[in-house]
Amino acid sequence: RIKRCRDYYEILGVGRDAGEEELKRAYRRLALKFHPDKNRAPGATEAFKAIGNAFAVLSNPEKRRRYDEFGSEQEHVSTGQPRHYSYYTEFEADITPEEIFNVFFGGHFPTGNIHMFSNVARDAHYYPRRHRAERAWTQEQEEEEHRPQNSYSAFLQLMPVFIIIVVSVLTQLMATNPPYSLFYKSSIGHVVSRETENLQVPYYVDKNFEKNYQGAELQELEKTVEKDYIDYIQTSCWKEKQQKSDLSNLAKLYRDERLKQKAESLKLEHCEKLSSLIGMHKGG
Numbered sequence: 001r002i003k004r005c006r007d008y009y010e011i012l013g014v015g016r017d018a019g020e021e022e023l024k025r026a027y028r029r030l031a032l033k034f035h036p037d038k039n040r041a042p043g044a045t046e047a048f049k050a051i052g053n054a055f056a057v058l059s060n061p062e063k064r065r066r067y068d069e070f071g072s073e074q075e076h077v078s079t080g081q082p083r084h085y086s087y088y089t090e091f092e093a094d095i096t097p098e099e100i101f102n103v104f105f106g107g108h109f110p111t112g113n114i115h116m117f118s119n120v121a122r123d124a125h126y127y128p129r130r131h132r133a134e135r136a137w138t139q140e141q142e143e144e145e146h147r148p149q150n151s152y153s154a155f156l157q158l159m160p161v162f163i164i165i166v167v168s169v170l171t172q173l174m175a176t177n178p179p180y181s182l183f184y185k186s187s188i189g190h191v192v193s194r195e196t197e198n199l200q201v202p203y204y205v206d207k208n209f210e211k212n213y214q215g216a217e218l219q220e221l222e223k224t225v226e227k228d229y230i231d232y233i234q235t236s237c238w239k240e241k242q243q244k245s246d247l248s249n250l251a252k253l254y255r256d257e258r259l260k261q262k263a264e265s266l267k268l269e270h271c272e273k274l275s276s277l278i279g280m281h282k283g284g
Contacts, residue, residue, distance in 0.1 A: 002034075002043075002046075002047040002050055002051070003043065003046075003047070005050075008053075008054035008057055008058055008067065009054075009058070011050055011051060011054040012026040012027065012030065012051065012054050012055060012058065013026055013030070014026050016068070018058075020059065020253065023055060023058055023059055024059075024104075026055075027051065027052075027055040027100075027104070028104060030051045031048065031051055031052070031100075031101055031104065034047045034048040034051060035048055035101065036048060048097055049097045051097070052096070052097025052098075052100045052101065053097065055100060056100055056246060056250075059249070059250070059253060060245065060246055060249050061249070062245065063242075063246075100250070103250060103254050103256055103259065104254075177189070177206075179205065179206075179209065179212070179213065179221065180203045180204065180205050180209075180221065180225055181203065181204045181205075182202075182203055182204075182225070182228060182229055182232060183204065184204050185204065188206075189206035189207070190204040190205055190206055191204060191206070191207075192204060192205050192206065192207060192209065194209075196222040196225055196226050197219075197222060198222065198223075198226060199226050199229075199277060199280055200280075201222075201225055201226050201229045201277075203225045203229070230274070230277060233270050233273050233274045233277065234274060236270035237268065237270040237271040237273075237274050239270075240266070240267075240268045240269070240270055240271060241268065241271065243266060244263055244266045244268070247259050247260075247262055247263035247266070248260070248263040251263055
């Protein structure tokens with residue numbers, strides 16, 4: 001059911017007008033049901049991560065506002081088919097599902113009546129039968145994996161792997177390496193450190209770089225380097241702010257002093273670099 005969901009509201013099973021308490025109740029019920037320590041069914045771990053990510057986004061007022069505004073536009077690709085929840089890369093939380101779970105349950109899976117947040121009268125006769133079915137299914141899968149296979153069936157199973165390897169090798173052979181990297185990359189020969197003349201942005205090139213780039217060509221290339229670097233710094237700064245915002249909101253929501261201290265201690269290093277670059281640019 002989780003894998004078929006089209007948006008975060010459907011994952012949690014709540015309406016778009018759901019309040020904080022309804023979101024928390026839905027998260028508690030689903031997190032207990034799908035936590036890897038309890039649920040050994042195939043796909044349960046991925047479902048647990050999706051539930052945590054959905055709650056982290058919808059419990060953050062700013063992220064929820066942007067998700068309501070732009071999220072629905074990402075639910076369909078050009079073919080018109082609904083997208084899987086994992087494609088919401090723009091709306092992923094910066095706090096892990098386990099950290100969210102720890103906020104609710106104190107760092108470990110709760111003991112005792114773990115279904116206290118669910119409808120016991122409805123589920124009391126269902127869970128034993130479901131677990132028996134899961135165990136039987138898992139046993140059948142294990143037996144299937146250990147059955148001897150003939151060479152032809154093994155070849156058919158490995159064929160997609162061979163195709164991927166061949167395509168990967170051909171792509172690497174045909175690809176042309178870029179003339180620079182923002183980071184040290186010995187695999188493509190970018191081991192020589194340089195700085196742009198205007199903003200002193202560090203970048204790496206190969207040993208033949210100076211022979212191929214001089215004068216106007218070098219100036220144009222360094223403009224591209226500086227633009228790529230500023231884009232990288234801006235993206236990193238945005239992620240730092242989002243992480244700090246997520247932790248602060250969760251700390252306020254659950255009155256968690258540990259999360260509050262963690263949020264306050266986070267440094268916005270890339271944001272500081274961005275401010276420095278903007279100052280240098282204005283000064284130049």
